[in-house]
Amino acid sequence: MSTAPHNVQAYRASLLHFHADPAFTSDAAHWHEDGLLLVEDGKVKAAGDYAALAASLDPALAIHDYRGKVIMPGFIDTHLHFPQTDMIASPAPGLLPWLETYTFPTERQFSDPEHAREVAEFFLDQLLRCGTTTAMVYCTVHRESVDAFFEASQARNLRMAAGKILMDRHCPDFLCDTAEGGVRDSEALIRKWHNKGRNMYAITPRFAPTSTEAQLRLTGELAAAYPDTFIQTHVSENPDECAWVKTLYPKARSYLDVYDSFGLMRPRAVYGHCIWLDKEDFARMAESGAAAAICPTSNLFLGSGLFDFEQADAARVSLSLATDVGAGTSFSMLQTMNEAYKVARLKGSYLPAVRMFYLATLGAARSMQLEGTIGSFVPGAEADFIVLDPQSTPLLARRTEKCTNLEELLFALALLGDDRAIAATYACGRQVHQRQGS
Known part of the structure; x- marks a missing residue:
């Protein structure tokens, strides 16, 4: 026929x-x-x-x-921040001063729905211009930022994952949430947006230093209650950050173990950076079904370090590539591949182009447990x-x-x-x- x-x-x-x-x-x-x-x-x-x-x-x-x-x-970008669009290419000597000087003041503006909507529109247009059709996106602590993002995504009929940042310490008062309030707002947003059209919700603790044990415990409970949601956060990006986490969570075996102890290691959990993980960490990632989002332009820009492809592959960890805008310096996954290739060479391994295109498509879909749906x-x-x-x-x-x-x-x-x-x-x-x- x-x-x-x-x-x-x-x-x-x-x-x-x-x-x-x-x-x-x-x-x-x-x-x-x-x-x-x-x-x-x-x-x-x-x-x-x-x-x-x-x-x-x-x-x-x-x-x-x-x-x-x-x-x-279409390309799948597994880690980036839409509120940081306007501060891309901001100078700073490292991750922590970059957050204090540029990130937090920029994110403050997203309590304004009109501002959030305008940035979301521009952000999504940039992704499409660069061939990215799915992304895992960090919003801000403001519910308005999540609503603005999903409204803009839904209007374009895009498959996007996004979530409200959870942050209840070590941040400016104007961005500080409470453990209970942040999780309560996240649950309301899950019910409003998750699996509505092509929208998908990502539970989003910013990173361990900006969450109390109470917040991470409640976050783990939320993730268990909604097992088909995503989890996204940062881990082992920068040596100073890793040392800080050690002082805040001295009983944890490693930075990754902090998240594991609160039930945040599972399928559909995607961890940004993963530069300073050890073999035991990578083995645990593979065992749990969690995935690593590799952010080469961001890591080079902030001087954070070089991702170890060989160690990750030895453990068979699910891998994908990510721009990490705005620490990342381009929305383009092609330019991200360019830097990923160089990172691999500097670390002593070789990354063929065919592998890079896999990581930006089917590899990312597998990391998100969406094989057969996209990629x-x-x-x-x-x-x-x-x-x-x-x-x-x-x-x-x-x-x-x-x-x-x-x-x-x-x-x-x-x-x-x-x-x-x-x-x-x-x-x-x-x-x-x-x-x-x-």
């Missing part, structure tokens, strides 16, 4: 998606140099070689012709995808013209690409960004 054209869209281009981690499986990528993506009612109907699928098409169906470009699942082109997955243009800049065009295999092509896109390489972005089969001139 031919495919009816009224609710189906067809896209012809080179197609790329993954079914496994290239670090552990040699044929992890599905690559169709002349491919066809079929979308029906906002979900993937089929993806494969054009020659194999074209015969099933209704002759009346118009095909969106992106030949010369690459269609792949690949398996039938039934939500049709969030991007169109990459290897000729988007003169230098990229010149370099990719000489590429002889997929790894070279992806490496050039990762090392030379940025938002200009995103020709178009689609969410549930609907175009939500088109590069000017495309």
Whole structure:
């Protein structure tokens, strides 16, 4: 039977998606140099070689012709802060003074719903411009910031996870919550937004130093009551921060153990940074189903350290890449790959481009326990995808013209690409960004 054209869209281009981690499986990528993506009612109907699928098409169906470009699942950014958009690229000698000087004063403004809404709109437009269709997003302590974010996300029909920051000590009075009040507000927001449309709620203690034991205990109880929510926080980002946590929680074996002792290690828990974890920490992450979000531009910007890919892989921890805006210096996952490659080299390991693209798509979906929903082109997955243009800049065009295999092509896109390489972005089969001139 031919495919009816009224609710189906067809896209012809080179197609790329993954079914496994290239670090552990040699044929992890599905690559169709002349491919066809079929979308029906906002979900993937089929993806494969054009020659194999074209015969099933209704002759009346118009095909969106992106030949010369690459269609792949939208990027998934597993750690960033939408309220920090306006303070990106702010100078500071390290993490803790950066928080005091820029982060906390900037976040104070998000008690104003209009301000929160305007920043959320800009933030989401930037993500789409860079090809990011899903993200795990930190809001502020203000409920208004969460409402503004989800309203803006829902208007674009994006699959986003976000949550109100929980913080009841070691912060300015104007951002200080109470243990009970913060968790009560979080529960109200879960009931209002979680699984409403494509919205997903993330329970969000900022990091252990800004939460009392009482707050972390109540946070763990909230996470147990709502096991399909996400958990997001920071761990082992900076040596000074790690030393501070040791003084605040002297009985804990490690920084990660603080969270574990309050029931916050579980599937759908995503921990930002993870630079200074030891082997026992990584083993515990893998055992619990928690995941690590690697933030190379942020870590380099603040001088926090270099993520240890080899140690994490030895434990088989779920990994993904993240921009960590605004300590991170770009919304672009391509530029994030660029820095991740260099971090790996400085740490003594090698990160192939095909692995970086996996980490930004299926690897991130697996970290979020969303495999089959986003991150690949398996039938039934939500049709969030991007169109990459290897000729988007003169230098990229010149370099990719000489590429002889997929790894070279992806490496050039990762090392030379940025938002200009995103020709178009689609969410549930609907175009939500088109590069000017495309």
